[in-house]
Amino acid sequence: MKNLPLIMLLTYSFGYTTSVFAQCIEIGGQIKVNGRDIIVTDDMPVGTLLDTFTTDSIKTYQCSNVKNMTTGGRAYGEFATDIDGVRVYKTNIAGIGYALGINSMCGKMLFPSKGWINNLDATSTCWTSGSWNPITHKFAIRIYKIGPTGSGEVAMRRVGASHLFYDDTKSWAKENLVFLNSFKVTTIGNNNSEEGNNNSGGQGSNNGGGQGNNNSGGQGSNNGGGQGNNNSSGQGRNNGGGQGGNNNWNGQDNRDRGSQGNNNGEQGGNQNNNNNSVWPNGNVNHNINNNLDRNVHY
Structure with missing residues (x-):
């Protein structure tokens, strides 16, 4: 009985020592998960x-x-949404979410x-009545489309983090924290707008079987079966079935002082069947059937 106090002291000391060292120390540090660049359509x-x-x-x-x-x-x-019963969380890129898996x-x-x-963001994976030493974890991160997506990093x-209860x-x-490293997301659209036939410069109209050439200085219309050339210094129209001559500003048979010269006949060049000259103070029509001298000056 004399040794009873000593026995009790030793028992208490052993129990205290055991309880002090009955613990698990986190050794994983910051756990980082590497991603890959993703293309979304x-x-x-x-x-x-x-x-x-x-x-x-x-x-x-x-653990000890x-x-x-x-x-x-x-x-x-x-938290963003549930997908197939899995809780999904937002990233900084619109429409891109993630879920954390634990094993x-x-x-x-x-x-x-x-x-x-009492924590919706947590899950248990494994239980033992005995002990583990060491304890290991494996993590997975799923990337989901959760809405209209943007592009960026x-x-x-x-x-997330590891848990031990x-x-x-x-x-x-204590937790071992889990980090997702940065990665890029690129969103590609499938609905590309069709290119129009009209461009932002001048517009040329082709309403017949021929071709209309439009240069930046003005507008050219081709309404027949031939070809009409529109150059920046003046305007020329070809409304017939033949080839129209070139309409130049200086020294010509068909002259335009205030408006336009029209070529409505056969092949132009040095000859024109109709010479319509429009003057600023009125309209004067000259119908000449003979060849005109190209070098005539007014």
């Missing part, structure tokens, strides 16, 4: 799984004298859906 429906990024198995906890524990993890981020020593990769211990962000003491070990 407009016709992909919302909810499309665009890619999945995964890690290798990582040592997350070193611990039994009866549950492993798992949780997601961090701004530990037993079971399969699980994504938070129904929550764990998804910034590096914290997306002591069932006997109802307490938690």
Whole structure:
């Protein structure tokens, strides 16, 4: 009986020492998940799984004298939507979301859906009444289309953490944080607008079987079966079935002082069947059947 106090002291000391060292220390550090650049098309429906990024198995906890524990993890981020029962979170790029998957020593990769211990963003993956040493985790990040998408760089962000729960003491070990490294998203549209036939410069109208040439100085119309040339110094129209002569500003048979000269006959050049000259003070029509001298000056 003399040794009873000593025995009690030793028992208390052993129990205290055991409880002090019954713990798991986080050893994973900052866990980083590498992404890949992604191309998205407009016709992909919302909810499309665009890619999945995964890690290798990582040592997350070193334990001493611990039994009866549950492993798992949780997601961090701004909740966006549920896709197939999986909670999906927003990124900084419009229409791009992510989900975090967690796996530990037993079971399969699980994504938070129904929550764990009053936390909708968490999930448990594995439980033991004994002990693990070390404890490992593996993570997966799914990238989803959650709406009309933009383009740009998804910034590096914290997306989740490992969890370890002591069932006997109802307490938690410290987290190992999980980060998603940056990657680029490019959105490609499939609905390209058709090119119009009209350009922003001058416009030439071709209403017949021939061709109309329009140069930047003015407008040229071809309404017949022949060809009409429109040059920047003046205007020429060909309304017949033959070839129209060139309409130049200086020294010509068909002259235009205030408006336009019309060539309505056979082949032009040095000969014209009709010489219509429009003067600023009125209209004077001269019908001449003879050849005109090209060098006549008025």
